[in-house]
Amino acid sequence: MKKILLSLLILSVLLAGVTLGTDRLDKILKDGKIVVGIALGGPPIGFRNEKNEPMGYDVDIAKLLAEALGVKLEIVEVTGATRIPMLMSGKIDLVIANMTANLERAKSIDFTMPYLRTGIKILVRTGSDIKGIEDFNGRKVAIGRGTTGEALVKKMAPNTDFVYIEEFTNAILLLRQNKVEAAIEDGTLVDYMAGQYAEFESLPTLYTSDPIAIGVQKGNPDLLRWTDMFVSQLISNGIQKELYEKWWGVEPTAQLNYVW
Amino acid sequence: MTFHFEVIFKNLDFLLNGLKITFLISIFSLFIGFFLGLVIAFMRISKSKLLSKIAIAYVEFFRNTPFLVQLFFFYFGLPELGIITEPITTAIIALGVNSAANNSEVIRAGIISINKGLVEAAESLGLTKFQVVRLVIIPNALRVTFRPLGSNFINLILTTSVAVSITANELMSNAMTLSSNSFRPFEIYLSILVLYCILTFSLSGIIHFVDKKFISKGIS
Numbered sequence: 001m002k003k004i005l006l007s008l009l010i011l012s013v014l015l016a017g018v019t020l021g022t023d024r025l026d027k028i029l030k031d032g033k034i035v036v037g038i039a040l041g042g043p044p045i046g047f048r049n050e051k052n053e054p055m056g057y058d059v060d061i062a063k064l065l066a067e068a069l070g071v072k073l074e075i076v077e078v079t080g081a082t083r084i085p086m087l088m089s090g091k092i093d094l095v096i097a098n099m100t101a102n103l104e105r106a107k108s109i110d111f112t113m114p115y116l117r118t119g120i121k122i123l124v125r126t127g128s129d130i131k132g133i134e135d136f137n138g139r140k141v142a143i144g145r146g147t148t149g150e151a152l153v154k155k156m157a158p159n160t161d162f163v164y165i166e167e168f169t170n171a172i173l174l175l176r177q178n179k180v181e182a183a184i185e186d187g188t189l190v191d192y193m194a195g196q197y198a199e200f201e202s203l204p205t206l207y208t209s210d211p212i213a214i215g216v217q218k219g220n221p222d223l224l225r226w227t228d229m230f231v232s233q234l235i236s237n238g239i240q241k242e243l244y245e246k247w248w249g250v251e252p253t254a255q256l257n258y259v260w
Numbered sequence: 261m262t263f264h265f266e267v268i269f270k271n272l273d274f275l276l277n278g279l280k281i282t283f284l285i286s287i288f289s290l291f292i293g294f295f296l297g298l299v300i301a302f303m304r305i306s307k308s309k310l311l312s313k314i315a316i317a318y319v320e321f322f323r324n325t326p327f328l329v330q331l332f333f334f335y336f337g338l339p340e341l342g343i344i345t346e347p348i349t350t351a352i353i354a355l356g357v358n359s360a361a362n363n364s365e366v367i368r369a370g371i372i373s374i375n376k377g378l379v380e381a382a383e384s385l386g387l388t389k390f391q392v393v394r395l396v397i398i399p400n401a402l403r404v405t406f407r408p409l410g411s412n413f414i415n416l417i418l419t420t421s422v423a424v425s426i427t428a429n430e431l432m433s434n435a436m437t438l439s440s441n442s443f444r445p446f447e448i449y450l451s452i453l454v455l456y457c458i459l460t461f462s463l464s465g466i467i468h469f470v471d472k473k474f475i476s477k478g479i480s
Contacts, residue, residue, distance in 0.1 A: 081440040146440025177339040
C-alpha cells in the first residue's frame, strides 16, 4: 500500500513537472482566454466606472493585448501587495498594474519593455509644511506595501510613521480625515488627484524615473517575447502616446523607445 | 521549489512587534466584550421592557451585519461626523462592541439555566438583590458559560487580523508588508499562522486549566 502511494506521489510530481514545462502562451492560445491582473485603485490607471466596468490606461492596454492575441480578456483585480504573489503562483497570466520594473522584483518575475514612464511624487494637503521626504520623520504618511515609494522613504526618512494602504484612493480619504499628513505614489496618480481636488497639491520634486512594465511569470520565454514585441509596436505605431493623451489630457512627460 | 525561512528570522523583531499590537488589541477588546456583554445580558433579561428591547436591538444589529463593514463604518464613517478615530483604538472598540453581542447571548443562556430555587433560597436568606446577582447569579452563570465564552474569545483573537484593513500595523499587516517586500508569501504566512496558533492555543490552555482546576471542580 505504501509503495503504491509513494509511486502515485512520484508520478504526480512528474506530471506536475511536465505541465510546468509548457509555455504559458500555449495555454492562453489553447484556452482562448488571457487572465490579466490589473490594479483598479483609481483613475486614470485603473478604476471602475458607474456600471462597475474596469476602465483606465492599464485596462486599455490589456484590451489591445487580448485583441492582438485573438483571445478573450479576463480581468482579475490585484493590489500592490497581491500582484507579484498571484503572478508567481500562476493565478494570472500577466500583470498590467502600474508596476515599476526594478532589479529586485526582476529576481522573482520577468518584465517586458516599459509601456509607461513615471516617477515617485508626494501628495499633501494644500499649504502643508511638508516640502519633501526629508520632512517625513515622525509623521504619518500613506504608503503602499512593497512599492517603490516605501523603499525610498525607508532609506531617506526611516522614522516615518508608515500607514499602509491597499489603494491610492484610500490615501485621499486618510488625507482628508487628517489621519496622514502626506501620501507617496507614482506621479501619474499623484498629479491626477491633485488636479481633481483643490484641497490637495502635488509637490514638484520627482524622486525617481521609473519604467512601468508588464510582468510575466518566470519560465515562459514565449509569452515574454510576444508581450515584449506587443509593447514595442504599441510605442512605434503611436498608440501608446494616444492612450496617454486620452487619460491624462496632456502629452507624455517621458518619451518611450521602441525596438521592433 | 526551495523555501527560504531565513526571511522570518531576519525580520523576527518586525513580526513580533506586530504580534505585540495583535495581543494588545485582543486583550483590550476581550475585556470590553466581556463586561459589555455582561451588562447587555442583564439588560436583556431585565423586567424593564425598554432595557430589554434596547439589548435585543443591539445584539441583533451586531450579529446580523458583517464585521468588516462595522469596522469601516467606525473608522471611515464616524470622522465625517467630526469624531477623530485612530486605527488601534478603533479596532479595539469595534471588536469589543461586536463580541459583546455574541458574549451577551452566551451569558444570558447561562443565567436562564440557573435553578430558580437557588435564587429564591438566596433571597430567603436575606441577601439584597445586588448581592444575589453578584454572589449567586454571576458565578453560577459563568460556571456554565465559561467554555463557550472561551471559544468566543478565541474567535475574537482570530478576528483581530481584519484590523489590517483600517491601517493598524498588527501581525497580519506586518506579514503583508514583509511578504510584498520579500516575495516569500508561503514562508511568511505559514509562520504567522503558527504565531496565531501559539496565541490561541495558550489561551485555550489557560481556559482548560482554569475550568478544570476551579470551575468544573465538584460538578459531576
